[in-house]
Amino acid sequence: MKPQNTKKIQTTLLTWYETNGRHHLPWRKTHDPYAILVSELMLQQTQVPRVIPKYNEFIMIFPKIQDLSKAKRTDVLRLWQGLGYNSRAARLHVLANIVTDQCNGKLPTTQEKLLILPGIGPYTAGAIMIFAHNKPAHSIDVNVARVLQRLFWNKHATPKEVDELAYALIQKSNNPHDWQSALMDFGSSICTAKQPLCNNCPLFQCCLSRGVRLAEANAIQKKEKQGKFFGSNRWWRGQIMKTLLLEQQPVKQNCNGVQMKAETLTKIPLQSSYLKNELYKKINKSGKKRFASALQGLADENFIIINNERIQLKE
Ligand code: SF4
Numbered sequence: 001m002k003p004q005n006t007k008k009i010q011t012t013l014l015t016w017y018e019t020n021g022r023h024h025l026p027w028r029k030t031h032d033p034y035a036i037l038v039s040e041l042m043l044q045q046t047q048v049p050r051v052i053p054k055y056n057e058f059i060m061i062f063p064k065i066q067d068l069s070k071a072k073r074t075d076v077l078r079l080w081q082g083l084g085y086n087s088r089a090a091r092l093h094v095l096a097n098i099v100t101d102q103c104n105g106k107l108p109t110t111q112e113k114l115l116i117l118p119g120i121g122p123y124t125a126g127a128i129m130i131f132a133h134n135k136p137a138h139s140i141d142v143n144v145a146r147v148l149q150r151l152f153w154n155k156h157a158t159p160k161e162v163d164e165l166a167y168a169l170i171q172k173s174n175n176p177h178d179w180q181s182a183l184m185d186f187g188s189s190i191c192t193a194k195q196p197l198c199n200n201c202p203l204f205q206c207c208l209s210r211g212v213r214l215a216e217a218n219a220i221q222k223k224e225k226q227g228k229f230f231g232s233n234r235w236w237r238g239q240i241m242k243t244l245l246l247e248q249q250p251v252k253q254n255c256n257g258v259q260m261k262a263e264t265l266t267k268i269p270l271q272s273s274y275l276k277n278e279l280y281k282k283i284n285k286s287g288k289k290r291f292a293s294a295l296q297g298l299a300d301e302n303f304i305i306i307n308n309e310r311i312q313l314k315e
Pocket of ligand 1: 150151190191192196197198199201202203204207208209210211
């Protein structure tokens with residue numbers, strides 16, 4: 001690592017961010033800790049373009065954490081449809097109730113206290129400190145780690161080394177929010193995992209891995225095999241939750257009287273439960289084992305109740 005380069009790297013990257021950053025992202029336009037939390041949970045393992053409309057809709061229906069706490073869990077899960085990993089939505093709902101009942105509706109303002117809440121891990125707590133409070137924190141995602149590793153090392157660096165450097169850099173920056181955003185945006189558009197644009201990179205002269213990474217990234221790309229999502233346990237869980245959620249009538253307005261978007265209300269029949277046999281009709285023979293395992297997993301996690309061959313969402 002060459003510490004003498006850090007000032008130049010930070011200045012260059014922040015200048016690049018001013019012109020090229022994703023300032024349009026809705027969660028970049030707020031410092032509300034609750035909105036930042038919602039965006040961070042949605043963005044876990046989900047692509048940005050998929051999150052944007054879901055985030056906007058969620059914040060429109062539940063603009064404050066108190067609104068979310070008053071909602072039925074099934075309505076929260078329904079809004080979450082399309083993002084996957086329903087446990088994130090369920091934990092967010094529990095968290096909203098705790099914060100409303102015990103913290104006067106305000107999320108804690110320290111990383112330590114945030115970590116006590118369900119669904120908030122070190123990364124998310126750090127992200128809230130950075131994006132809501134503009135304070136330096138440990139919060140390193142894959143994009144940030146990759147950019148720093150490439151810029152400052154021409155050999156392998158340990159996660160601890162990268163994390164320490166990330167924290168030192170964010171402490172040095174005058175604006176942790178913008179610095180972290182710049183690193184993330186740079187990693188998603190220039191210094192990408194598979195095809196870093198070294199030839200168009202504003203940091204080319206400072207980078208210890210310039211050029212070298214092109215060959216390496218291409219090799220990774222060749223080796224990589226797409227995990228099979230269709231038919232997987234996660235796919236079945238999504239199918240089951242989607243089917244059950246669509247079987248129940250959604251709320252038509254939130255507690256502030258704000259109307260839900262028309263798209264979320266269309267084509268939803270009113271039955272409140274669903275026969276297991278009906279679901280089975282949609283499944284071919286080979287899928288039944290995975291279906292059963294996904295079903296049991298959802299029951300174990302308290303999302304559904306299986307009773308006398310009937311499946312029902314748990315309220
Ligand atoms: S020169 Fe290449 S590897 Fe280095 S920061 Fe730029 S894009 Fe990434």
